Amino acid sequence: MNPTTTDSGAQSQTLARIAAALERAAANLVADAEASPRVVFEAPRNLDFGDFSSNVALQLARRARRSPQVLASELVERIFADEPDLREILSEATAVGGFINVRLANGAWQSVVGSVLREGPEYGRGRPTGERISLEFGSANPTGPLVVVQGRTLSLGDALAKAFRFAGHDVTTEWIINDAGSQIETLGRSLYARYRQLTDPAFPFPEDGYPGEYLIPLAQNIRERDGARWESAPEIEWLPSFGTFGLDAIVAEQQATCARFGISLDRWQSERALHQSGAIEKGIEFLRGHGHIFEGEGAVWVRATHFGDDKDRVIVRNDGRPTYFGADVAYHYDKLSRAARAILILGPDHHGYIARLELIAAALDRPGAIRVLIAQQMTLVREGEIVPMSKRAGNVLTLDEILDEVGPDAARFFFVIPNPDSPMTFDLTLAKEQSTENPVFYVQYGHARIASIERRASPSLLERACAGERLELLSEPSEIALARRLSEFPATVLSVVDALAPSRLARYAQNVAADFHQFYMNCKVLGEDDELTVARLGLAHATKIVLASSLRLLGVSAPEEMAREA
Protein backbone atom coordinates (compact mmCIF):
# COMPACT_ATOMS: atom_id res chain seq x y z
CA MET A 1 0.00 0.00 0.00
CA ASN A 2 2.79 2.35 0.80
CA PRO A 3 6.24 1.83 -0.66
CA THR A 4 8.05 3.27 2.32
CA THR A 5 7.06 0.52 4.71
CA THR A 6 9.04 -2.68 4.86
CA ASP A 7 6.63 -5.54 4.47
CA SER A 8 3.25 -4.04 5.08
CA GLY A 9 1.73 -7.42 4.44
CA ALA A 10 1.06 -9.64 1.50
CA GLN A 11 -2.33 -8.04 1.10
CA SER A 12 -0.61 -5.08 -0.52
CA GLN A 13 0.83 -7.22 -3.29
CA THR A 14 -2.51 -8.88 -3.78
CA LEU A 15 -4.12 -5.50 -4.07
CA ALA A 16 -1.52 -4.32 -6.55
CA ARG A 17 -2.36 -7.29 -8.80
CA ILE A 18 -6.04 -6.49 -8.72
CA ALA A 19 -5.40 -2.82 -9.38
CA ALA A 20 -3.22 -3.67 -12.36
CA ALA A 21 -5.95 -5.91 -13.79
CA LEU A 22 -8.49 -3.12 -13.43
CA GLU A 23 -6.15 -0.64 -15.08
CA ARG A 24 -5.74 -2.93 -18.08
CA ALA A 25 -9.49 -3.39 -18.32
CA ALA A 26 -10.09 0.35 -18.01
CA ALA A 27 -7.50 1.11 -20.68
CA ASN A 28 -9.41 -1.16 -23.04
CA LEU A 29 -12.81 0.32 -22.28
CA VAL A 30 -11.77 3.94 -22.28
CA ALA A 31 -10.07 4.47 -25.63
CA ASP A 32 -8.37 7.60 -24.45
CA ALA A 33 -4.65 7.03 -24.62
CA GLU A 34 -3.60 10.41 -23.29
CA ALA A 35 -4.01 9.51 -19.65
CA SER A 36 -3.80 5.94 -18.54
CA PRO A 37 -6.17 5.36 -15.62
CA ARG A 38 -4.69 4.78 -12.18
CA VAL A 39 -6.56 2.56 -9.79
CA VAL A 40 -6.21 3.40 -6.12
CA PHE A 41 -7.77 1.22 -3.46
CA GLU A 42 -8.69 2.44 -0.06
CA ALA A 43 -10.48 0.90 2.85
CA PRO A 44 -14.11 2.01 2.83
CA ARG A 45 -15.47 3.60 5.95
CA ASN A 46 -18.10 0.91 6.14
CA LEU A 47 -16.49 -2.51 5.89
CA ASP A 48 -19.78 -4.10 4.85
CA PHE A 49 -18.92 -2.89 1.39
CA GLY A 50 -15.77 -4.97 1.27
CA ASP A 51 -12.13 -4.92 2.28
CA PHE A 52 -11.17 -2.23 -0.20
CA SER A 53 -12.87 -0.04 -2.72
CA SER A 54 -11.92 2.05 -5.71
CA ASN A 55 -13.66 5.08 -7.16
CA VAL A 56 -11.96 4.73 -10.55
CA ALA A 57 -15.28 4.26 -12.35
CA LEU A 58 -16.62 7.50 -10.88
CA GLN A 59 -13.61 9.35 -12.18
CA LEU A 60 -13.57 7.78 -15.63
CA ALA A 61 -17.30 7.75 -16.26
CA ARG A 62 -17.38 10.98 -18.21
CA ARG A 63 -14.54 10.03 -20.50
CA ALA A 64 -15.96 6.56 -21.01
CA ARG A 65 -19.31 8.15 -21.86
CA ARG A 66 -21.37 5.91 -19.63
CA SER A 67 -22.68 6.03 -16.10
CA PRO A 68 -20.32 5.21 -13.23
CA GLN A 69 -22.46 2.23 -12.26
CA VAL A 70 -22.41 0.72 -15.76
CA LEU A 71 -18.70 1.32 -16.13
CA ALA A 72 -17.96 -0.25 -12.76
CA SER A 73 -19.97 -3.36 -13.64
CA GLU A 74 -18.21 -3.70 -16.96
CA LEU A 75 -14.80 -3.40 -15.34
CA VAL A 76 -15.64 -6.10 -12.82
CA GLU A 77 -16.91 -8.45 -15.52
CA ARG A 78 -13.86 -7.85 -17.62
CA ILE A 79 -11.21 -8.61 -15.04
CA PHE A 80 -12.80 -11.97 -14.24
CA ALA A 81 -13.22 -12.79 -17.95
CA ASP A 82 -9.71 -11.73 -18.89
CA GLU A 83 -7.89 -13.02 -15.84
CA PRO A 84 -9.65 -16.01 -14.26
CA ASP A 85 -6.65 -16.56 -11.96
CA LEU A 86 -7.77 -13.59 -9.92
CA ARG A 87 -10.40 -15.76 -8.28
CA GLU A 88 -7.66 -17.31 -6.17
CA ILE A 89 -6.84 -14.05 -4.42
CA LEU A 90 -10.11 -12.24 -4.83
CA SER A 91 -13.08 -13.77 -3.11
CA GLU A 92 -15.52 -11.13 -4.31
CA ALA A 93 -15.71 -8.06 -6.51
CA THR A 94 -18.88 -6.05 -6.84
CA ALA A 95 -19.97 -2.80 -8.42
CA VAL A 96 -22.19 -0.70 -6.19
CA GLY A 97 -23.13 2.88 -6.85
CA GLY A 98 -20.16 3.37 -9.13
CA PHE A 99 -17.67 2.04 -6.60
CA ILE A 100 -15.80 -1.19 -7.18
CA ASN A 101 -15.62 -3.17 -3.97
CA VAL A 102 -13.35 -6.12 -3.48
CA ARG A 103 -13.03 -8.69 -0.77
CA LEU A 104 -9.75 -10.55 -0.54
CA ALA A 105 -9.42 -14.28 -0.05
CA ASN A 106 -8.46 -15.34 3.48
CA GLY A 107 -4.90 -16.12 2.40
CA ALA A 108 -4.07 -12.43 2.16
CA TRP A 109 -5.01 -11.88 5.80
CA GLN A 110 -3.37 -15.06 7.04
CA SER A 111 -0.11 -13.93 5.52
CA VAL A 112 -0.36 -10.59 7.33
CA VAL A 113 -0.24 -12.51 10.61
CA GLY A 114 2.85 -14.28 9.33
CA SER A 115 4.51 -10.95 8.55
CA VAL A 116 3.81 -9.62 12.04
CA LEU A 117 5.22 -12.75 13.68
CA ARG A 118 8.31 -12.62 11.49
CA GLU A 119 9.05 -8.95 11.97
CA GLY A 120 8.02 -8.61 15.61
CA PRO A 121 8.49 -5.11 17.03
CA GLU A 122 9.88 -4.03 13.65
CA TYR A 123 6.53 -4.70 11.95
CA GLY A 124 5.43 -1.45 10.36
CA ARG A 125 8.77 0.33 10.63
CA GLY A 126 9.57 2.46 7.61
CA ARG A 127 12.85 2.49 5.77
CA PRO A 128 15.05 5.47 6.59
CA THR A 129 13.91 8.44 4.54
CA GLY A 130 16.91 10.62 5.33
CA GLU A 131 14.55 13.50 6.07
CA ARG A 132 15.53 15.43 9.18
CA ILE A 133 12.81 16.99 11.27
CA SER A 134 12.94 19.37 14.19
CA LEU A 135 10.10 18.89 16.63
CA GLU A 136 9.68 21.47 19.36
CA PHE A 137 7.26 20.93 22.22
CA GLY A 138 6.90 21.58 25.92
CA SER A 139 8.74 24.91 26.01
CA ALA A 140 7.15 26.27 29.17
CA ASN A 141 8.31 29.52 30.69
CA PRO A 142 11.07 28.76 33.21
CA THR A 143 9.21 30.54 35.97
CA GLY A 144 7.19 27.78 37.56
CA PRO A 145 6.25 24.12 37.53
CA LEU A 146 4.74 22.48 34.43
CA VAL A 147 0.97 22.49 34.27
CA VAL A 148 -1.64 20.41 32.48
CA VAL A 149 -1.37 22.01 29.08
CA GLN A 150 2.30 21.21 28.95
CA GLY A 151 1.37 17.62 29.73
CA ARG A 152 -0.70 17.69 26.62
CA THR A 153 1.98 19.21 24.40
CA LEU A 154 4.53 16.78 25.83
CA SER A 155 2.34 13.74 25.18
CA LEU A 156 1.48 14.86 21.68
CA GLY A 157 5.03 15.87 20.86
CA ASP A 158 6.68 12.74 22.14
CA ALA A 159 4.13 10.48 20.44
CA LEU A 160 4.63 12.37 17.20
CA ALA A 161 8.41 12.14 17.53
CA LYS A 162 8.22 8.39 18.07
CA ALA A 163 5.89 7.95 15.10
CA PHE A 164 8.16 10.01 12.85
CA ARG A 165 11.16 7.97 13.92
CA PHE A 166 9.33 4.70 13.43
CA ALA A 167 8.29 5.86 9.98
CA GLY A 168 11.93 6.34 9.11
CA HIS A 169 12.57 10.04 9.70
CA ASP A 170 15.41 11.54 11.63
CA VAL A 171 13.96 13.59 14.47
CA THR A 172 15.47 16.09 16.90
CA THR A 173 13.17 16.95 19.79
CA GLU A 174 13.74 20.35 21.29
CA TRP A 175 12.57 22.78 23.91
CA ILE A 176 13.42 26.46 24.16
CA ILE A 177 14.14 28.01 27.53
CA ASN A 178 13.03 31.62 27.55
CA ASP A 179 15.79 32.79 29.85
CA ALA A 180 16.62 36.10 28.15
CA GLY A 181 13.90 38.48 29.17
CA SER A 182 12.64 40.41 32.12
CA GLN A 183 10.75 37.44 33.47
CA ILE A 184 13.97 36.05 34.91
CA GLU A 185 14.33 39.28 36.87
CA THR A 186 10.77 38.96 38.06
CA LEU A 187 11.55 35.41 39.09
CA GLY A 188 14.62 36.62 40.94
CA ARG A 189 12.60 39.24 42.82
CA SER A 190 9.89 36.74 43.70
CA LEU A 191 12.48 34.29 44.98
CA TYR A 192 14.20 37.02 46.96
CA ALA A 193 10.91 37.96 48.60
CA ARG A 194 10.38 34.34 49.62
CA TYR A 195 13.92 34.32 51.00
CA ARG A 196 13.28 37.40 53.13
CA GLN A 197 9.89 36.12 54.22
CA LEU A 198 11.60 33.14 55.87
CA THR A 199 12.75 35.49 58.62
CA ASP A 200 10.37 38.39 58.10
CA PRO A 201 6.84 37.25 57.16
CA ALA A 202 5.85 40.87 56.58
CA PHE A 203 8.37 41.34 53.78
CA PRO A 204 6.38 42.53 50.70
CA PHE A 205 5.91 40.21 47.75
CA PRO A 206 6.31 41.92 44.35
CA GLU A 207 3.01 42.78 42.76
CA ASP A 208 3.80 41.16 39.40
CA GLY A 209 5.72 38.32 41.06
CA TYR A 210 5.09 34.61 40.67
CA PRO A 211 2.81 33.44 43.44
CA GLY A 212 2.37 29.85 44.43
CA GLU A 213 4.43 28.14 47.05
CA TYR A 214 6.94 26.40 44.83
CA LEU A 215 9.57 29.10 45.37
CA ILE A 216 9.64 28.63 49.14
CA PRO A 217 11.76 25.45 49.15
CA LEU A 218 14.16 27.13 46.74
CA ALA A 219 14.43 30.08 49.09
CA GLN A 220 15.19 27.67 51.91
CA ASN A 221 17.98 26.14 49.83
CA ILE A 222 19.56 29.53 49.42
CA ARG A 223 19.16 30.22 53.12
CA GLU A 224 20.92 26.96 53.97
CA ARG A 225 23.73 27.68 51.53
CA ASP A 226 24.28 31.38 52.11
CA GLY A 227 22.61 32.19 55.41
CA ALA A 228 21.57 35.79 55.91
CA ARG A 229 24.25 37.36 53.69
CA TRP A 230 21.77 38.67 51.07
CA GLU A 231 19.50 40.41 53.55
CA SER A 232 21.43 43.66 53.59
CA ALA A 233 22.79 43.46 50.02
CA PRO A 234 21.53 45.93 47.39
CA GLU A 235 19.32 44.57 44.61
CA ILE A 236 22.01 44.94 41.98
CA GLU A 237 24.03 42.34 43.85
CA TRP A 238 21.41 39.74 44.68
CA LEU A 239 19.24 39.96 41.57
CA PRO A 240 21.45 38.10 39.04
CA SER A 241 22.24 35.45 41.57
CA PHE A 242 18.63 34.83 42.58
CA GLY A 243 17.46 34.89 38.96
CA THR A 244 19.97 32.31 37.85
CA PHE A 245 19.42 30.14 40.89
CA GLY A 246 15.66 30.13 40.33
CA LEU A 247 16.01 29.51 36.62
CA ASP A 248 18.34 26.56 37.00
CA ALA A 249 16.27 25.00 39.76
CA ILE A 250 13.00 25.35 37.89
CA VAL A 251 14.35 24.01 34.61
CA ALA A 252 15.76 21.04 36.52
CA GLU A 253 12.31 20.44 38.04
CA GLN A 254 10.66 20.69 34.63
CA GLN A 255 13.11 18.12 33.29
CA ALA A 256 12.38 15.86 36.24
CA THR A 257 8.66 16.07 35.48
CA CYS A 258 9.37 15.16 31.84
CA ALA A 259 11.36 12.19 33.06
CA ARG A 260 8.44 10.98 35.17
CA PHE A 261 6.45 11.19 31.99
CA GLY A 262 9.00 9.01 30.24
CA ILE A 263 10.11 11.89 28.06
CA SER A 264 13.59 13.17 27.45
CA LEU A 265 14.28 15.77 24.79
CA ASP A 266 17.38 15.91 22.65
CA ARG A 267 18.03 19.60 22.95
CA TRP A 268 17.31 22.30 25.52
CA GLN A 269 17.96 25.55 23.73
CA SER A 270 18.72 28.59 25.82
CA GLU A 271 17.38 31.79 24.37
CA ARG A 272 20.15 33.72 26.08
CA ALA A 273 22.66 31.53 24.24
CA LEU A 274 21.06 32.53 20.95
CA HIS A 275 21.65 36.17 21.85
CA GLN A 276 25.23 35.60 22.92
CA SER A 277 26.27 33.40 20.00
CA GLY A 278 25.53 36.00 17.36
CA ALA A 279 22.77 33.83 15.88
CA ILE A 280 20.37 36.74 15.87
CA GLU A 281 22.69 38.91 13.79
CA LYS A 282 23.14 36.00 11.36
CA GLY A 283 19.39 35.68 10.98
CA ILE A 284 18.95 39.39 10.46
CA GLU A 285 21.74 39.48 7.88
CA PHE A 286 20.05 36.72 5.92
CA LEU A 287 16.79 38.64 5.89
CA ARG A 288 18.55 41.87 4.99
CA GLY A 289 20.24 40.12 2.07
CA HIS A 290 16.81 39.14 0.79
CA GLY A 291 15.38 42.64 1.20
CA HIS A 292 13.02 41.81 4.05
CA ILE A 293 14.50 44.32 6.53
CA PHE A 294 13.92 48.05 6.87
CA GLU A 295 14.70 50.72 9.45
CA GLY A 296 12.18 53.05 11.00
CA GLU A 297 11.45 54.96 14.23
CA GLY A 298 14.88 54.05 15.46
CA ALA A 299 14.21 50.31 15.28
CA VAL A 300 14.89 47.51 12.82
CA TRP A 301 11.83 45.92 11.24
CA VAL A 302 10.93 42.79 9.31
CA ARG A 303 8.58 43.34 6.40
CA ALA A 304 6.16 40.72 7.76
CA THR A 305 3.20 42.10 5.83
CA HIS A 306 4.96 40.92 2.67
CA PHE A 307 4.28 37.38 3.91
CA GLY A 308 0.70 37.96 4.94
CA ASP A 309 1.07 39.10 8.55
CA ASP A 310 -1.24 41.94 9.54
CA LYS A 311 1.60 44.23 10.57
CA ASP A 312 5.33 44.55 10.16
CA ARG A 313 7.34 43.38 13.16
CA VAL A 314 10.16 44.96 15.09
CA ILE A 315 13.17 42.69 15.27
CA VAL A 316 15.64 45.06 17.00
CA ARG A 317 14.34 47.66 19.43
CA ASN A 318 15.41 51.29 19.27
CA ASP A 319 17.70 50.63 22.25
CA GLY A 320 19.56 48.01 20.24
CA ARG A 321 18.20 44.93 22.02
CA PRO A 322 16.59 42.28 19.83
CA THR A 323 12.92 41.40 20.40
CA TYR A 324 11.59 37.95 21.14
CA PHE A 325 10.64 37.73 17.50
CA GLY A 326 14.34 38.22 16.73
CA ALA A 327 15.16 35.20 18.86
CA ASP A 328 12.52 33.24 17.01
CA VAL A 329 13.99 34.16 13.65
CA ALA A 330 17.43 33.15 14.86
CA TYR A 331 16.21 29.90 16.35
CA HIS A 332 14.40 28.89 13.19
CA TYR A 333 17.26 29.97 10.99
CA ASP A 334 19.28 27.52 13.02
CA LYS A 335 16.61 24.80 13.00
CA LEU A 336 16.19 24.97 9.24
CA SER A 337 19.92 24.73 8.74
CA ARG A 338 19.76 21.43 10.62
CA ALA A 339 16.45 20.05 9.41
CA ALA A 340 14.21 19.99 6.39
CA ARG A 341 11.12 20.84 8.42
CA ALA A 342 10.38 22.33 11.80
CA ILE A 343 7.20 21.39 13.63
CA LEU A 344 6.15 23.15 16.84
CA ILE A 345 3.48 22.23 19.33
CA LEU A 346 2.57 25.25 21.41
CA GLY A 347 0.04 26.09 24.06
CA PRO A 348 -3.28 27.87 23.47
CA ASP A 349 -1.89 31.29 24.35
CA HIS A 350 0.15 31.21 21.14
CA HIS A 351 -2.81 31.28 18.79
CA GLY A 352 -2.06 34.72 17.48
CA TYR A 353 1.49 33.67 16.87
CA ILE A 354 0.97 30.95 14.30
CA ALA A 355 1.14 33.20 11.26
CA ARG A 356 4.15 35.10 12.56
CA LEU A 357 6.11 31.90 13.15
CA GLU A 358 5.15 30.23 9.92
CA LEU A 359 6.06 33.26 7.85
CA ILE A 360 9.63 33.01 9.12
CA ALA A 361 9.98 29.99 6.84
CA ALA A 362 8.99 32.00 3.80
CA ALA A 363 11.28 34.86 4.80
CA LEU A 364 14.12 32.36 5.08
CA ASP A 365 13.34 31.14 1.58
CA ARG A 366 11.90 27.87 2.86
CA PRO A 367 8.16 28.38 2.47
CA GLY A 368 6.06 25.79 4.24
CA ALA A 369 9.00 24.42 6.22
CA ILE A 370 7.58 25.56 9.58
CA ARG A 371 4.37 24.14 10.87
CA VAL A 372 2.75 25.20 14.14
CA LEU A 373 0.22 23.08 16.00
CA ILE A 374 -1.69 24.48 18.92
CA ALA A 375 -2.62 22.22 21.80
CA GLN A 376 -5.90 23.65 22.96
CA GLN A 377 -6.93 24.48 26.45
CA MET A 378 -7.97 21.81 28.88
CA THR A 379 -10.70 21.80 31.45
CA LEU A 380 -10.08 19.54 34.39
CA VAL A 381 -13.03 17.72 35.90
CA ARG A 382 -13.06 15.75 39.13
CA GLU A 383 -16.11 14.00 40.56
CA GLY A 384 -18.19 15.74 37.93
CA GLU A 385 -17.07 19.20 39.04
CA ILE A 386 -14.83 21.58 37.14
CA VAL A 387 -11.53 22.05 38.97
CA PRO A 388 -11.10 25.81 39.38
CA MET A 389 -7.72 27.14 38.34
CA SER A 390 -6.35 30.61 38.37
CA LYS A 391 -2.73 31.51 37.85
CA ARG A 392 -3.20 34.73 39.75
CA ALA A 393 -4.62 32.98 42.75
CA GLY A 394 -1.75 30.53 42.50
CA ASN A 395 -3.98 27.48 42.82
CA VAL A 396 -2.98 25.92 39.52
CA LEU A 397 -2.85 22.14 39.55
CA THR A 398 0.63 21.11 38.44
CA LEU A 399 1.46 18.32 36.07
CA ASP A 400 3.28 16.54 38.89
CA GLU A 401 0.13 16.57 40.99
CA ILE A 402 -1.82 15.13 38.09
CA LEU A 403 0.78 12.38 37.65
CA ASP A 404 0.48 11.64 41.36
CA GLU A 405 -3.27 11.35 40.98
CA VAL A 406 -3.74 9.32 37.78
CA GLY A 407 -0.30 7.96 36.87
CA PRO A 408 1.72 8.53 33.70
CA ASP A 409 0.04 5.85 31.54
CA ALA A 410 -3.46 7.23 31.88
CA ALA A 411 -2.29 10.82 31.52
CA ARG A 412 -0.34 10.14 28.34
CA PHE A 413 -3.14 8.15 26.72
CA PHE A 414 -5.87 10.66 27.62
CA PHE A 415 -3.88 13.67 26.44
CA VAL A 416 -3.45 12.11 23.03
CA ILE A 417 -7.04 10.97 22.41
CA PRO A 418 -8.44 14.24 21.03
CA ASN A 419 -6.79 16.10 18.18
CA PRO A 420 -4.56 18.93 19.42
CA ASP A 421 -6.74 21.78 18.19
CA SER A 422 -9.92 20.66 19.82
CA PRO A 423 -10.39 21.84 23.39
CA MET A 424 -10.42 18.96 25.80
CA THR A 425 -12.07 17.99 29.03
CA PHE A 426 -9.89 15.79 31.17
CA ASP A 427 -11.82 13.74 33.68
CA LEU A 428 -9.42 12.93 36.50
CA THR A 429 -11.88 10.61 38.18
CA LEU A 430 -12.28 8.56 35.02
CA ALA A 431 -8.56 8.51 34.29
CA LYS A 432 -7.71 6.97 37.61
CA GLU A 433 -10.60 4.55 37.61
CA GLN A 434 -9.42 1.08 36.73
CA SER A 435 -12.56 0.00 34.96
CA THR A 436 -14.30 -0.64 31.69
CA GLU A 437 -14.91 3.06 31.24
CA ASN A 438 -11.23 3.74 31.05
CA PRO A 439 -9.77 3.28 27.56
CA VAL A 440 -6.20 2.91 28.80
CA PHE A 441 -7.06 -0.10 30.87
CA TYR A 442 -9.13 -1.54 28.07
CA VAL A 443 -6.12 -1.62 25.77
CA GLN A 444 -3.66 -2.70 28.44
CA TYR A 445 -6.02 -5.44 29.51
CA GLY A 446 -6.02 -6.78 25.97
CA HIS A 447 -2.25 -7.08 26.10
CA ALA A 448 -2.29 -8.65 29.55
CA ARG A 449 -5.00 -11.09 28.55
CA ILE A 450 -2.87 -12.40 25.70
CA ALA A 451 0.12 -12.68 28.02
CA SER A 452 -2.04 -14.69 30.38
CA ILE A 453 -3.13 -17.07 27.64
CA GLU A 454 0.47 -17.59 26.62
CA ARG A 455 1.47 -18.40 30.19
CA ARG A 456 -1.10 -21.22 30.16
CA ALA A 457 -0.25 -22.52 26.73
CA SER A 458 1.96 -25.52 26.11
CA PRO A 459 5.46 -24.18 25.38
CA SER A 460 5.91 -26.37 22.34
CA LEU A 461 2.65 -25.23 20.75
CA LEU A 462 3.50 -21.61 21.55
CA GLU A 463 6.86 -22.01 19.88
CA ARG A 464 5.24 -23.37 16.72
CA ALA A 465 2.71 -20.56 16.84
CA CYS A 466 5.38 -17.88 17.02
CA ALA A 467 7.05 -19.50 14.03
CA GLY A 468 3.87 -18.83 12.08
CA GLU A 469 2.70 -22.42 11.58
CA ARG A 470 -0.84 -23.40 10.57
CA LEU A 471 -2.06 -19.87 9.91
CA GLU A 472 -4.06 -21.25 6.98
CA LEU A 473 -6.53 -22.57 9.57
CA LEU A 474 -7.68 -19.04 10.43
CA SER A 475 -11.06 -18.53 8.81
CA GLU A 476 -13.66 -17.48 11.39
CA PRO A 477 -14.99 -13.96 10.74
CA SER A 478 -13.60 -12.65 14.02
CA GLU A 479 -10.21 -14.17 13.20
CA ILE A 480 -10.11 -12.57 9.77
CA ALA A 481 -11.35 -9.25 11.14
CA LEU A 482 -8.55 -9.21 13.70
CA ALA A 483 -5.89 -10.13 11.13
CA ARG A 484 -7.22 -7.43 8.88
CA ARG A 485 -6.95 -4.93 11.69
CA LEU A 486 -3.31 -5.89 12.28
CA SER A 487 -2.63 -5.15 8.62
CA GLU A 488 -3.66 -1.53 9.17
CA PHE A 489 -0.84 -0.80 11.60
CA PRO A 490 1.81 0.40 9.12
CA ALA A 491 -0.66 2.67 7.33
CA THR A 492 -1.88 4.02 10.66
CA VAL A 493 1.62 5.09 11.63
CA LEU A 494 2.04 6.80 8.27
CA SER A 495 -1.24 8.61 8.65
CA VAL A 496 -0.23 9.83 12.12
CA VAL A 497 2.86 11.34 10.52
CA ASP A 498 1.03 12.80 7.52
CA ALA A 499 -1.81 14.34 9.45
CA LEU A 500 0.29 15.15 12.55
CA ALA A 501 -2.42 13.36 14.49
CA PRO A 502 -1.24 10.94 17.18
CA SER A 503 -4.86 10.49 18.21
CA ARG A 504 -5.22 8.03 15.35
CA LEU A 505 -2.81 5.67 17.03
CA ALA A 506 -4.71 5.80 20.31
CA ARG A 507 -7.91 5.05 18.46
CA TYR A 508 -6.24 2.28 16.52
CA ALA A 509 -5.00 0.63 19.71
CA GLN A 510 -8.56 0.64 21.05
CA ASN A 511 -9.80 -0.97 17.86
CA VAL A 512 -7.17 -3.70 17.98
CA ALA A 513 -8.12 -4.43 21.58
CA ALA A 514 -11.83 -4.51 20.70
CA ASP A 515 -11.24 -6.90 17.80
CA PHE A 516 -9.15 -9.10 20.01
CA HIS A 517 -11.76 -9.26 22.76
CA GLN A 518 -14.37 -10.23 20.18
CA PHE A 519 -12.10 -12.92 18.77
CA TYR A 520 -11.52 -14.15 22.30
CA MET A 521 -15.25 -14.47 22.95
CA ASN A 522 -15.91 -16.32 19.71
CA CYS A 523 -12.88 -18.55 19.43
CA LYS A 524 -11.32 -20.60 22.15
CA VAL A 525 -7.58 -20.21 21.74
CA LEU A 526 -6.37 -23.12 23.86
CA GLY A 527 -8.66 -25.85 22.53
CA GLU A 528 -8.79 -29.58 21.89
CA ASP A 529 -7.29 -29.38 18.44
CA ASP A 530 -3.55 -28.71 18.71
CA GLU A 531 -3.23 -27.48 15.12
CA LEU A 532 -6.03 -24.93 15.54
CA THR A 533 -4.50 -23.91 18.87
CA VAL A 534 -1.21 -23.22 17.09
CA ALA A 535 -2.95 -21.03 14.51
CA ARG A 536 -4.91 -19.06 17.10
CA LEU A 537 -1.93 -18.64 19.42
CA GLY A 538 -0.10 -17.23 16.42
CA LEU A 539 -2.85 -14.71 15.81
CA ALA A 540 -2.94 -13.82 19.52
CA HIS A 541 0.80 -13.37 19.63
CA ALA A 542 0.77 -11.16 16.54
CA THR A 543 -1.92 -9.08 18.23
CA LYS A 544 0.25 -8.77 21.33
CA ILE A 545 3.09 -7.49 19.16
CA VAL A 546 0.94 -4.85 17.48
CA LEU A 547 -0.65 -3.74 20.77
CA ALA A 548 2.79 -3.42 22.34
CA SER A 549 4.08 -1.41 19.39
CA SER A 550 1.08 0.91 19.45
CA LEU A 551 1.41 1.54 23.18
CA ARG A 552 5.18 1.98 22.88
CA LEU A 553 4.73 4.71 20.28
CA LEU A 554 2.31 6.45 22.63
CA GLY A 555 4.72 6.15 25.55
CA VAL A 556 2.32 3.92 27.50
CA SER A 557 3.40 0.68 29.16
CA ALA A 558 2.19 -2.72 27.95
CA PRO A 559 1.84 -4.83 31.09
CA GLU A 560 2.13 -8.64 31.13
CA GLU A 561 -0.52 -8.72 33.85
CA MET A 562 -2.94 -6.32 35.41
CA ALA A 563 -3.30 -5.80 39.14
CA ARG A 564 -6.14 -8.00 40.35
CA GLU A 565 -9.35 -6.31 41.27
CA ALA A 566 -10.01 -6.25 44.97
Add this chain to the structure above:
RNA sequence: GCGGUCGUAGCUCAAUUGGAUAGAGCAACAGGCUACGAACUUGUAGGUUGGGGGUUCGAGUCCCUCCGACCGCACCA
Protein backbone atom coordinates in the same frame (compact mmCIF):
# COMPACT_ATOMS: atom_id res chain seq x y z
C1' G B 1 -12.99 46.29 15.73
C1' C B 2 -9.14 42.90 13.27
C1' G B 3 -7.11 37.99 13.19
C1' G B 4 -6.74 32.72 14.74
C1' U B 5 -8.94 27.96 16.44
C1' C B 6 -13.34 25.56 16.98
C1' G B 7 -18.91 24.13 16.93
C1' U B 8 -20.70 16.54 15.12
C1' A B 9 -25.49 11.57 19.63
C1' G B 10 -27.27 13.41 26.70
C1' C B 11 -21.36 13.38 27.84
C1' U B 12 -16.01 12.64 25.90
C1' C B 13 -14.30 12.31 21.05
C1' A B 14 -13.68 10.12 15.57
C1' A B 15 -14.45 10.33 10.47
C1' U B 16 -8.36 7.41 5.90
C1' U B 17 -7.37 14.86 3.74
C1' G B 18 -13.93 15.64 -1.29
C1' G B 19 -16.57 9.43 -1.19
C1' A B 20 -21.24 5.22 -0.23
C1' U B 21 -26.10 4.33 5.12
C1' A B 22 -21.70 10.33 9.75
C1' G B 23 -18.84 6.16 13.63
C1' A B 24 -16.59 4.53 18.71
C1' G B 25 -16.54 4.77 24.12
C1' C B 26 -19.38 6.31 28.41
C1' A B 27 -24.27 7.07 30.38
C1' A B 28 -29.74 4.45 29.44
C1' C B 29 -32.40 -0.12 28.37
C1' A B 30 -32.42 -5.72 27.35
C1' G B 31 -29.21 -10.24 27.16
C1' G B 32 -24.45 -13.59 27.84
C1' C B 33 -19.66 -16.84 32.80
C1' U B 34 -19.68 -25.34 35.01
C1' A B 35 -14.62 -21.97 29.03
C1' C B 36 -8.10 -19.85 28.14
C1' G B 37 -8.70 -13.17 33.30
C1' A B 38 -16.66 -10.97 32.81
C1' A B 39 -11.29 -5.13 33.82
C1' C B 40 -14.89 -9.02 28.68
C1' U B 41 -18.99 -9.39 25.25
C1' U B 42 -24.13 -9.37 22.08
C1' G B 43 -28.18 -6.25 20.93
C1' U B 44 -31.64 -1.77 21.24
C1' A B 45 -32.16 3.34 21.41
C1' G B 46 -29.78 7.94 20.50
C1' G B 47 -28.21 13.01 14.58
C1' U B 48 -31.47 18.46 9.97
C1' U B 49 -22.88 17.58 11.58
C1' G B 50 -24.82 25.55 15.10
C1' G B 51 -28.38 28.21 10.91
C1' G B 52 -28.66 29.60 5.68
C1' G B 53 -26.67 29.88 0.71
C1' G B 54 -22.90 28.22 -3.03
C1' U B 55 -19.07 25.01 -5.80
C1' U B 56 -19.91 19.15 -8.28
C1' C B 57 -21.33 13.05 -10.04
C1' G B 58 -20.76 13.50 -4.38
C1' A B 59 -19.71 18.29 1.25
C1' G B 60 -19.08 17.14 8.40
C1' U B 61 -14.74 18.30 5.17
C1' C B 62 -13.79 23.55 0.20
C1' C B 63 -16.04 29.06 -0.60
C1' C B 64 -19.52 33.07 1.19
C1' U B 65 -22.71 34.71 5.17
C1' C B 66 -24.97 34.91 9.90
C1' C B 67 -25.02 32.77 15.30
C1' G B 68 -22.15 31.05 19.40
C1' A B 69 -17.53 29.55 22.43
C1' C B 70 -12.39 30.12 23.45
C1' C B 71 -7.72 32.65 22.47
C1' G B 72 -4.60 36.35 20.56
C1' C B 73 -4.00 41.60 18.76
C1' A B 74 3.55 44.99 22.43
C1' C B 75 9.91 48.12 20.45
C1' C B 76 6.52 41.59 26.88
C1' A B 77 8.48 36.78 26.78
